[in-house]
Amino acid sequence: MKLNKNKIIFSLIILLAIFSFTISAFSAGTASIDEQIEQLKSIIDSSSYSAFQSRMILNTAQDLLELGIPFEDTKKIIENSLEESFDAYSVRKVFDVILDAQQEGLPTESLINKVNEGFAKNINKSMIISVISAKAENLKKANKILNEALQEGLKINGEEEMVGMLADSLENDVPDESLSWLVKTGTTEGKSIMEISEISEELSYLSLLATDSGLSSEEISLLFKKAIENTTNIDEICENIQTSLETQISTAKIETGGTTKPSTTTSSGTLPSSSIESPVEVGETPAQEAGEAPTEPEITPGDETPSPPEN
16 A cells, blocks of 8 residues: 555656656746747847837747747848838738738748848839738648648648749649649659659649740640640640641731730739740741749849750
């Protein structure tokens, strides 16, 4: 009886020790974030923000840190915002876009990279917010496409990588339904994420080429849809799209007297990276072979449309 009593006491001591350790670890974690917030506060105190505006930014920064956004990323955004004279509400908006994506379980690294890219190139606050908001929407659409495939029982490795890849293609105006078809068909056929990514990049290149050739979003969507309907072989899709695209360009040139009107905007909200180039003639070799489309257009000043990168 005495032995059992000793066992009970010993067990209670162990439980108390574990409980104390847990409380201590939790307190240490909280203190760490508090210390980080103090560092951020000391940076913001050098600004012209009011006390209310400073608290607003710090509260959102704390939400980011508590959800796992790295301290250095949060700090860098604040420092760059002050350097570029961003008003407090623009800083809050940038943080809100990242926070919303993090809460939905979306990859936020690409959003943070876009913000830093905008700062590095002295892009104005409205454009940075517009670009990352559009990118966040593409991440949400990409996540939806992936979830629909998972709900149908498909097993996909590298889900976060797949979401990023699909978002890049959406940014290049590849239609949602084409990407959904690609994920489902590619996964069913046992293609690796690398193979699916390569095909997605090729579709991105063709979509950019179609946009630069003056086709509207509706025309591009219809072109992709017809290509998918004409075959069940995933490897033939890009060839069908390119053939249809060459026909469209040729027809457009005949109707407009030998020239096509390149578009100057895209529906993705992505900022252009280079000047407009002349559309590719039927039979000519494009500046870049199919399958080598850019997956992450850069933020650059200006209003020109991106052209396919050179090899």
